[in-house]
Amino acid sequence: MSNNAPNDGFQPVLELKDIHKSFDAIVAIENFSLDVHPGEIVALVGDNGAGKSTLIKIISGVYTPTSGSILIDGQPVVMSNATMARSHGIEVVYQDLALADQQTVYMNMFLGREPTKSFGLLDRKKMIAETEALVKELDVRIPSAHATIRDLSGGQRQGVAIARATHWASKLVLLDEPTAALGVAETAKVEEIVESLKKRNIGILIISHSLDQVFKLSDRICVLRRGKQIGVRKTSETDKNEIIAMITGLH
Template sequence: MIPSEANAPVLKLQDIHKTFSGITAIENFSLEVYPGEIVALVGDNGAGKSTLIKIISGVYSPTSGTISIEGETVTMSNATMARSHGIEVVYQDLALADQQSVYMNMFLGREPVNGFGLLDRRRMIAETESLVKELDVRIPSAHATIRDLSGGQRQGVAIARATHWASKLILLDEPTAALGVAETAKVEEIVLSLKRRNIGVLIISHSLDQVFRLSDRICVLRRGKQIGVRETAKTDKNEIIAMITGLQPV
């Protein structure tokens, strides 16, 4: 999907600037992400990619600049506020509770209760089983304990949880960094399925092969500066590498 004037961006960052103790981490960054679009954020270590994700998700507040969700300027003062705007994040460490079941992880911190004030386990199990089936996350059952799952299955659960709660945007920080070839392919299928749900996706990845398989557009960061944005179908790895490294003129 390529953005057009016919649809409004789910996320708009305008002139985002972030400093830490006088050191500039992000400088004048602007980007739009549209519903059903996958935008890849690429750059070397220290480029500012994770800082941007944390700004969007409410972990950090920008020093200056604006964040808009579906045309409304918002203040992301904490992660709870970001979630209230339909934004979910899958970090590299997944933030799963290893000792808990899949269904408990799916509702971690947002557990529903029944009319008696008790955990509505039946509802949690049913919704978990429905979602993992829809996304084709191959786990033994909703009752399985997280620690007993493979890396790919855990990643699938983390993405499924984000999918369950996200209504507008999912942020993915290196979702397949620690996975093998087969598990990576499975997670990529799940990411692509988010397009069909009309959810915007902003993904950080060091793998340019993955970036070109998944993304509609590629945004390049270098030392906190936005170097440029390219439509994936109209660029190639050589141009993106040149933008990342600065070794060739863009």
């Protein structure tokens, strides 16, 4: 297997092969290959402009790669929009969360995918029950499923966003700087929630500017520099000095 991938006998949930993305004359991603396995956390690291967010947008269907292929469970797929990525079991948690502030937690959990009963009435009981079960399982500490998003702290909101992604993701959760705006205690709580996703056998790809967080959470680290993949290391077999050298080009 490539990229120091775990030889666990499982097929990768995601495989990127020779992904290339250019915007007119500007090359954003060049010959990028990576796989992510079920229950594995892979960190994407690199300076601003390295191409990390572009890659997340390619995997989530926001951008179409100029060339290269994406495989889910070994099957080639075309991600032409975000809806298609979701249909393949991929969910994204962005830094800005994309939560509806005026709505309750349970309505946010099912935003755009609300279950209905006869006559098209919303099945609120089902939404509340499923929200409470997941929030409890992930230990997202919120007052209740009825709480309004705007009344929650930053960490609680991030917990809800991750819980929502977990609820709908059957294959892969993409996390783009999930704790960038949070304090120390809230960051620690969100990291606990991310770690608990491993038990659900979902693949996780996380962008983080915090190397402390990367070394705490990830199984492997993929380094990008100016759109090129510099290397992939097993987290247990590398250290911050090597990763910093790879990011800065001083290795």
